[in-house]
Amino acid sequence: MSQAQEVALDARAVLSRYVGIYTSPPETVGALDPAIKAYRIPDGPLMGNGDIAVAVGGTWTGQTFYLSKSDLSQSARGLGGLTIVFPGMAGERAGYRQEQDIYRAEVRSTLPLQRTTVHMRSWTADTANVLVVEIWTADGSSLDFELKLWSHVRGMRTQAGTSDGILWSTREMNGVIGTARQPFRSSVAMATRVLGATPTVCTTDGKSSSSAQFTVPSGKVLRIVTVVTGGYEADNHVVEAQAMMAGLTDRRIEEWQAEHLAWWDRFWSKSSVVLNDDLLERFYYGALYTLGCASRQGHVAPGLAGPWHLDGPICWANxxxxxxxxxxxxxxxxxxxxxxxxxxxxxxxxxxxxxxxxxxxxxxxxxxxxxxxxxxxxxxxxxxxxxxxxxxxxxxxxxxxxxxxxxxxxxxxxxxxxxxxxxxxxxxxxxxxxxxxxxxxxxxxxxxxxxxxxxxxxxxxxxxxxxxxxxxxxxxxxxxxxxxxxxxxxxxxxxxxxxxxxxxxxYPTIEENGKRLFKEAENRKRMSLGGAGDNSDVLMPVFPSETISLGSEPTLLNIARNTVEALCPETGKASWFQANCFPKIYTQAVRCGYPAEKVVANWKRLLAGTQPYDDRNDHVRLRNNLTIVPPAHGFESVGAIEAIHSMLLQSHDQTIRVFPNWIPGKDAAFRNLRAFGAFLVSSTYRQGVVSHIDLTSEVGGECRVWNPWAGKSCKVVRVGANRSQDVPYRIEGNTIVFTTTKGSRYRIHAP
Structure with missing residues (x-):
């Protein structure tokens, strides 16, 4: 079994536990966030391929897929949506369920109706801008439903129409952007078609929406396919969408699905962590999932509000x-x-x-x-x-x-x-x-x-x-x-x-309460503008600048730890919960050797929503879709996963350290985390002891590893397909130093 296959098995075992579940409709999707009176990352199932993004909302008898396109504009990238409405009286029903499966990158839906139960499975293709929704009834009976494809109308030109059973709608921006007032034009079309059924009625207002009525045949699975075409400086977006729809076949959809599953299998095969902590793992893998949905080569990077835009105003204008x-x-x-x-x-x-x-x-x-x-x-x-x-x-x-x-x-x-x-x-x-x-x-x-x-x-x-x-x-x-x-x-x-x-x-320092701390600037009279509970930029020398490490002078590390403590006192305001600190403070604390158990305990208070106060009167917590929205901010929260990496592996001072600041006695493991020098590292910590260290050297060169068995000798072995070979090494202090060759695998263990 290859390393990638081993990692994939690890990830599959972990991710199967972290399906985001909603047992009532995520009705806040599509609504302004009341805390900031703007849209930000929705609290509903999420999908995406780096260019299009989909958030799932709806009611007890219907479902809406809100679509966005990365290059529609900088701020409001929301296109509109696809709404599916089923017959029946509105009202709460037992058995309602939405599942966000991050391993397969799909959303599974169950909607109990008066006469039957509807099941849906939806996913976005990874090699085309396509949303696929499969729909069937639990008892195989037929069922009528209505589709509506619509565009947001605020601030942009829209069009809509129908043709040969295909619904289409557009959103088009033509204006200026930025301080240079540079011309900006983007035109995007959505087109929807149902494979396996013919609409009984098609209507359009010609402006922003088109609708059709369909029937799910007895015992059949229908595929509702929506394509998104056009973008920045596009001209033929409607024609392109219609042409793409006209040639659509079930075979092509099956090919897209196979490519989709393969893409995510490769994604999850890259690395894995096992923390034996459900809350931290939910956050960690949820953050990786949203990154995989939101940011890919060749597409426009997500802004402060992420890619799941609805309509304006957007958090901090994105x-x-x-x-x-x-x-x-x-x-x-x-x-x-x-x-x-x-x-x-x-x-x-x-x-x-x-x-x-x-x-x-x-x-x-x-x-x-x-x-x-x-x-x-x-x-x-x-x-x-x-x-x-x-x-x-x-x-x-x-x-x-x-x-x-x-x-x-x-x-x-x-x-x-x-x-x-x-x-x-x-x-x-x-x-x-x-x-x-x-x-x-x-x-x-x-x-x-x-x-x-x-x-x-x-x-x-x-x-x-x-x-x-x-x-x-x-x-x-x-x-x-x-x-x-x-x-x-x-x-x-x-x-x-x-x-x-x-x-x-x-670096400027100051003494406060008998302890030497960093301060934000030489001219300042205190550690930071706001004191305890303030922005943790004063710790940027630790991270992200990475000029202080566990190998730095003890005096410097002690100042850094004192600064963490001063920012995060046991009582009163603490930077653990400050609005600007989420992607910074936890990594900064771990990197300078502040006790991991204290870092994790406070981090988990915020993830669980049990923090002692709300920094911006906005109750932050890890939500059902495995996202967290810091007060007044948005997508940046995913950067905090580096704190987890830094508890398991640090290498920024050219020395690889495994479990350098982990919770004593708590079992953990990781596979194929990346270290400075282009090394892939795996290790296990069990019953308070590091069992081994595995490394793959991608480019060769010298490898320096901090000996986790201090005072004991170890063995370095080059792992081959047929046999292993001892590798000579030298000891510098507590550091194991040996030469690697490109593409080779090594294991370090105590004899």
Missing amino acids: KYTLDYNFESVWWGVYAANRPELALPYYDVILGLLPAGRQLAQEHGTKGVLFGVNAHAWKGFTDTRTLNMKGNASLAALNFLMHYQYTRDEEFLLEKVWPLLKELAVFWEDNLVWDAANARWVINDSGAREGQKDMNPITDLSFVRRIFSFLLEFHPQLEGKRSGGEVIRISDERKARWHSYVKHLSA
């Missing part, structure tokens, strides 16, 4: 907020061995470079400067930087993670270098030499929105990380081609970068 929200969505995909999910993110950031150069020029500096809010079509929604010089540098950290986890040389040259060369120029123009204190300083930049700080701890951590990366990997860059240019880095420039890393100002 912008890409660049002072952590947008970046944090993908923080967990690297260790999860799914780095490809972040490809749409890189398209957005690299697309901003021309606008970033212009904004830098407007501010009288070089390189690139990013505004706080951006859109998907190479621009900013406004040009406010909120005095934060580090937005583009924060955006770059995901690029660095991707390369260090994968060692993809093409990615380094074609995606990382084009951004880093601009950032190097920017900081060369903005770092100031303080001769009196022999250090480099950052002036007039905010650690938080709108502040004017000296040496904001956020920017200091970004600069340290970026120039350390450039110095480490300049041999892989020197003399190579990137975008038609040959990369040349002079010795003088490298010497300057060395000076930045060596002489950059230390």
Whole structure:
């Protein structure tokens, strides 16, 4: 059995327990969130393929599939929906059920009616923009029903019609977008057809909706198929949809379904974790599922509200907020061995470079400067930087993670270098030499929105990380081609970068209540603007900048842990529950060695909805569809899965540590988590002991592993198809060091 097959079996066993179940209609789908008077991730079953997204709502006698398209617009990407209505009196009935099966990526529905019970199964294709709904009756009897395909009408042009039993409806945007007021045009069509039945009546209002009546024949399964065509700058969206429908066959649907199941089988085969904690596992696998539905190569990245849009207004206008929200969505995909999910993110950031150069020029500096809010079509929604010089540098950290986890040389040259060369120029123009204190300083930049700080701890951590990366990997860059240019880095420039890393100002600290803490900036008089329970950006040197690790100086780690404790006191407000902290604080705490049992206990209070207070008067919890919506925010919550990875595996200081900060004595296991250096790692922790460590080296090179059996010898074996071979290694302190070859598998265990 291959590693992928083993992982798939693990995932299948776990995921079978985490079907999202609704025993009453998810009627809030399609309604404004009353807490923020806007739409955000719906509380109903979810599906998607990275381009189209589907949220399931409805009533006791009907079901609505709300459809969205990634490139309809930046904010309201909702198209409209497909509504299925069955005969019968409204009212609650026992036996109603909606199941969101994340392993098969399908929704199964049971609707008890007066005369019979209707079953439905729905899924979105992964190789085409298609929604398939299969429908049948429990007793095999015939049943009449009505279909309505409709488009949202607010703020956009719509059309609708019928042709040869096909219903169609459109939503079309023609306007401007962003601060540059650039022209924007997007036209999308939906078309629906029922295979195996002929409509008895077809009607349309010609504007936004079309309807038809059908009968489910006795003993038959009908397939209701909806295709979505068009998008950004499309012209033939209606013709394309009708043509696609006209040639549709049951065989093609079966092919789509086989491709769909194969796609998700590969997705779940990439890695798995076993935490022996239902609540954490539900959150973890639910987050991976929504990422798999929402973000795929070649499509527009989801914004702050995710891809399941209904109609406007959308949470925070669905912008890409660049002072952590947008970046944090993908923080967990690297260790999860799914780095490809972040490809749409890189398209957005690299697309901003021309606008970033212009904004830098407007501010009288070089390189690139990013505004706080951006859109998907190479621009900013406004040009406010909120005095934060580090937005583009924060955006770059995901690029660095991707390369260090994968060692993809093409990615380094074609995606990382084009951004880093601009950032190097920017900081060369903005770092100031303080001769009196022999250090480099950052002036007039905010650690938080709108502040004017000296040496904001956020920017200091970004600069340290970026120039350390450039110095480490300049041999892989020197003399190579990137975008038609040959990369040349002079010795003088490298010497300057060395000076930045060596002489950059230390992270600012302060003593409070007898303990040394980090503080947000050198000029500040307290740890953070809000004190306990505040935004945890003061811990960005730990994560996502990754300049502090378990291998750092003990004094530095102690300051980080003190800061976690100061942000999260036992009583009163705590950052565990703060609106902006969800994708940050848990990982930051775990990475600096704060006790895992305390992290998990507070995290689970929020997931269970038993937190001591609501930060924004919005009761956060893990919902039936395995999503969590932080107060006033949205899709960024998925980034918190990195805290789970970091309890099981850390490697960002070039040393692989398994179970570096896990709950003592609690069994756990993981397969094929990804580590820096392009290693896939698996291990098991049972009865307080690590049983073994398995590694696959994708690119070869030196491997450094922290010995989990401290003070004991171990054995390193290269695992072959027919026989195993001992591998020589050396010990450096408590670190096992050995050389790997590309594509080889290794096992480390105590004798």
